[in-house]
Amino acid sequence: MALYYDLPVYRDTYLLVLKIFEVTKDFPKEYKYTLGQDMKRDALQLVRSIYRANKSTHKKEPLEAFLDEFELLKLEIRLCVDLKVLPFKKQAELTVLMDGISKQITGWRNASQ
Numbered sequence: 001m002a003l004y005y006d007l008p009v010y011r012d013t014y015l016l017v018l019k020i021f022e023v024t025k026d027f028p029k030e031y032k033y034t035l036g037q038d039m040k041r042d043a044l045q046l047v048r049s050i051y052r053a054n055k056s057t058h059k060k061e062p063l064e065a066f067l068d069e070f071e072l073l074k075l076e077i078r079l080c081v082d083l084k085v086l087p088f089k090k091q092a093e094l095t096v097l098m099d100g101i102s103k104q105i106t107g108w109r110n111a112s113q
Helices: 008-024 034-055 060-082 088-112
Strands: none
Touching: 008 034, 008 088, 034 060, 034 088
């Protein structure tokens, strides 16, 4: 079993967390402490799910939890763009990173079944 922090999906997810923290710091006050905080919390939860999946002998549950939180984060990012608090260019950067993460997690989940 590899250490969780050596996994490519962990590194990509950690990079996503950093980017989420970076983009939310520029949110207007109205959204910084509501939507911004939720995005940060959900992004951190993704890292926790990877740790739990790597540690667990039954990986399906933590990976399913990851995918659930991941969908919520996608929705929050989409909402930020619609509210015009996140530039479309930043959304595109996040989306490219998230597509790669999604493929890795789905592959990991399918391989563990």
